[in-house]
Amino acid sequence: MRMKQLGGPYVTKTTAIAATMVGILGILVVVRLFFGLRTVSNLNDGVTWGLWLAYDVVAGTAIACGGYSVALVVYILNKGQYHPLVRPAVLASMFGYALGGFSVLVDISRWWNFWHILWPSYFNLNSVLIEVALCISAYSTILILEFAPAVVERVVEWTGYRGGQLHAITLKIEKILNKVIFVLIAVGITLPTMHQSSLGTMLIPLGNFINPLWQTPILPLLFLLTALSTGYGVVMLEATLVSDRFSRPSEAGILAGLSRYMMVVVGLFLVIRWSDLIYRDKLHYLLSSGGLTFAFGVENLLYLTPLILLWPKHRRVGPRYQFIAAICILSGSIFYRMDSYLIAYHRAGWHYFPSVSELLITFGMIAVEVLGYTLIVKFFPILEIESVHHVSPVLAGK
Amino acid sequence: MPLTRRNFIMRSASSGAAALCAVTAPSASAEVREEKTMPPKALGLLFDATLCIGCKSCVTACREANHTHPEFSTEDHLWDTPLDLSADTLTVIKAYSQGEGVNKDQEENGYEFIKKSCLHCVDPSCVSVCPVTAMTKDPDTGVVSYNPNNCIGCRYCVAACPFGVPRFEYKEAVPRLRKCELCKERRAVGEIPACAEVCPTGATLFGTVKELSAEAARRHQLTPGERTVFPRKTLEANDVHEKPAPHYVKETYGSTQVGGTQVQLLSGVPFDKLGYPDLPEKSFVSTSESIQHTIYKGMIAPAVLFGCFLLRTRRSAKHDENDDDDQQGGK
Numbered sequence: 194m195r196m197k198q199l200g201g202p203y204v205t206k207t208t209a210i211a212a213t214m215v216g217i218l219g220i221l222v223v224v225r226l227f228f229g230l231r232t233v234s235n236l237n238d239g240v241t242w243g244l245w246l247a248y249d250v251v252a253g254t255a256i257a258c259g260g261y262s263v264a265l266v267v268y269i270l271n272k273g274q275y276h277p278l279v280r281p282a283v284l285a286s287m288f289g290y291a292l293g294g295f296s297v298l299v300d301i302s303r304w305w306n307f308w309h310i311l312w313p314s315y316f317n318l319n320s321v322l323i324e325v326a327l328c329i330s331a332y333s334t335i336l337i338l339e340f341a342p343a344v345v346e347r348v349v350e351w352t353g354y355r356g357g358q359l360h361a362i363t364l365k366i367e368k369i370l371n372k373v374i375f376v377l378i379a380v381g382i383t384l385p386t387m388h389q390s391s392l393g394t395m396l397i398p399l400g401n402f403i404n405p406l407w408q409t410p411i412l413p414l415l416f417l418l419t420a421l422s423t424g425y426g427v428v429m430l431e432a433t434l435v436s437d438r439f440s441r442p443s444e445a446g447i448l449a450g451l452s453r454y455m456m457v458v459v460g461l462f463l464v465i466r467w468s469d470l471i472y473r474d475k476l477h478y479l480l481s482s483g484g485l486t487f488a489f490g491v492e493n494l495l496y497l498t499p500l501i502l503l504w505p506k507h508r509r510v511g512p513r514y515q516f517i518a519a520i521c522i523l524s525g526s527i528f529y530r531m532d533s534y535l536i537a538y539h540r541a542g543w544h545y546f547p548s549v550s551e552l553l554i555t556f557g558m559i560a561v562e563v564l565g566y567t568l569i570v571k572f573f574p575i576l577e578i579e580s581v582h583h584v585s586p587v588l589a590g591k
Numbered sequence: 592m593p594l595t596r597r598n599f600i601m602r603s604a605s606s607g608a609a610a611l612c613a614v615t616a617p618s619a620s621a622e623v624r625e626e627k628t629m630p631p632k633a634l635g636l637l638f639d640a641t642l643c644i645g646c647k648s649c650v651t652a653c654r655e656a657n658h659t660h661p662e663f664s665t666e667d668h669l670w671d672t673p674l675d676l677s678a679d680t681l682t683v684i685k686a687y688s689q690g691e692g693v694n695k696d697q698e699e700n701g702y703e704f705i706k707k708s709c710l711h712c713v714d715p716s717c718v719s720v721c722p723v724t725a726m727t728k729d730p731d732t733g734v735v736s737y738n739p740n741n742c743i744g745c746r747y748c749v750a751a752c753p754f755g756v757p758r759f760e761y762k763e764a765v766p767r768l769r770k771c772e773l774c775k776e777r778r779a780v781g782e783i784p785a786c787a788e789v790c791p792t793g794a795t796l797f798g799t800v801k802e803l804s805a806e807a808a809r810r811h812q813l814t815p816g817e818r819t820v821f822p823r824k825t826l827e828a829n830d831v832h833e834k835p836a837p838h839y840v841k842e843t844y845g846s847t848q849v850g851g852t853q854v855q856l857l858s859g860v861p862f863d864k865l866g867y868p869d870l871p872e873k874s875f876v877s878t879s880e881s882i883q884h885t886i887y888k889g890m891i892a893p894a895v896l897f898g899c900f901l902l903r904t905r906r907s908a909k910h911d912e913n914d915d916d917d918q919q920g921g922k
Contacts, residue, residue: 320747374908383893401875
């Protein structure tokens with residue numbers, strides 16, 4: 194079975210709506226870049242990192258860890274049967290990270306200096322942020338390269354129609370790419386391990402401003418685990434949708450296997466988080482944190498539900514349970530990360546709620562993802578499919 | 592290798608453990624960062640709230656020295672009334688009042704004035720977190736300064752400062768971070784910081800942290816009510832006034848907080864009532880730097896992790912090739 198582009202019309206309801214939102218995003222971004230942060234955002238000195246950083250960057254790159262998580266299983270644990278999941282996951286990761294990077298550019302207020310994070314003479318190696326910035330830049334490049342085979346395959350196919358010298362050259366490129374891709378993949382697994390944990394370390398300097406239910410020296414470990422669990426969640430979500438849309442019963446068994454990894458990671462996260470709270474003697478904050486206790490409860494329930502749901506083996510093969518579990522994991526991780534960066538960060542006397550423009554920029558970023566993903570799976574060979582006729586109405590745009 | 596259940600579990604376990612170890616295990620050989628110490632020629636301010644009469648001369652002088660604009664918070668827009676530190680107000684005087692608010696420098700039914708500005712930490716969070724070295728601490732004077740040419744505007748310093756000092760120009764298209772730099776320009780021409788220069792009662796004194804700490808210690812020794820001499824501007828200036836000693840709370844704020852600060856404060860009212868937070872002696876950034884330098888010491892852990900991953904991915908790649916050959920053979 195070979196991966197194939199889906200084809201179909203490019204202009205559909207989905208792509209039209211997404212394109213409109215991207216247009217609004219474009220205008221707002223221009224306004225933001227040339228007229229200062231206050232014109233579009235409610236960011237202030239008490240909450241200087243708002244929705245863009247917490248959702249688009251921190252939660253967004255966790256959602257973009259599908260490529261990382263699935264590569265870990267396929268290439269490190271050598272589980273070839275998950276291979277069909279790699280390309281869609283890498284594509285989603287590429288978008289997630291590219292948009293994370295773009296969001297940073299929108300958020301940083303002296304953006305014309307952004308290249309300083311890549312220029313060694315400016316580096317402050319004590320800063321956790323320089324590690325995150327370098328690592329994410331490198332990883333975005335790696336993701337593009339990991340995606341290259343899909344592009345090359347398409348070009349090979351296209352040049353194949355025309356034949357001749359060009360076809361020979363692209364074939365050669367494809368061959369070389371296939372030879373060295375394992376190095377890229379290894380780099381592509383190392384980098385997220387580094388920066389996803391560092392995203393947790395980044396909060397440690399914020400000290401007392403973050404509620405002790407979240408602030409802990411083991412933040413890097415907890416963030417790494419949420420990156421992995423979110424990755425599996427995303428891949429499971431994608432896979433349940435794909436298996437549903439292409440009516441392939443064989444997927445259920447594979448996903449049952451994948452859900453085991455997810456359960457191990459989620460279980461580890463819960464055990465470590467609670468042990469840490471007990472060890473640091475911070476459990477009493479559950480009684481005194483008001484609304485934050487509720488937020489903490491929601492996170493934990495969303496992480497606990499999939500464990501209970503998928504505990505009996507017979508349920509693990511059920512697409513419905515897999516789907517619900519994946520949704521729980523995803524929202525649990527998004528909550529955990531947004532709570533850590535935004536909700537649990539509190540400075541007396543300061544309030545923040547994202548402005549309409551801030552929300553529209555975030556929605557626009559999501560629209561870029563939807564639009565890009567939809568167009569790319571139509572044009573490039575990403576999804577492994579038996580027949581294009583089974584394509585879902587959404588993806589095919591019918 | 593056949594993909595048995597046993598293999599599957601063994602591999603997951605070993606790979607997972609390797610990944611986690613690389614991130615967490617180096618704590619066994621933790622690179623604990625040493626606590627930072629006060630620079631030998633550290634400069635600072637001593638603010639004695641019991642001497643402050645709330646005239647806000649320092650706020651006005653600071654405007655002049657740093658070219659900032661007045662901030663209006665009344666309807667007539669005729670009164671410079673900054674409510675807090677901001678990108679336009681690098682120092683501010685706030686008032687504490689409780690109950691009837693009649694007893695100066697007392698917590699019960701009392702009132703007191705308190706100054707806020709950059710404390711010039713011994714181990715500044717802003718310097719530690721800045722990715723592009725826009726925040727620096729002078730190795731001699733210990734003064735924490737900002738270089739807009741380096742700054743990318745990430746505002747990590749704003750989020751991290753435990754005292755909430757650095758403020759950003761959100762309204763500007765070309766924004767800067769603003770904070771007290773202990774009057775860098777004035778000191779360059781031999782003058783003292785503007786706030787200390789104009790303070791009529793010597794509530795704000797400028798000098799080396801060493802001599803200012805000694806002066807703070809002297810004041811703690813005084814018996815309340817005992818007449819004593821208080822200098823103005825600096826300890827050396829022959830500009831003094833006499834006054835009965837007040838009743839100080841025991842602590843000099845800034846002597847221990849997050850590793851100590853170069854601007855220190857004395858008060859008759861407990862500091863947590865004045866908006867000065869209760870902070871641990873160990874700075875938060877010493878923890879983050881220790882974690883970071885442990886994991887990335889010589890890039891050994893990431894290199895080992897990469898090496899392990901490389902061995903596995905290479906094997907997977909070969910595995911795939913064989914698979915392909917098999918398939919082709921079978922066709």
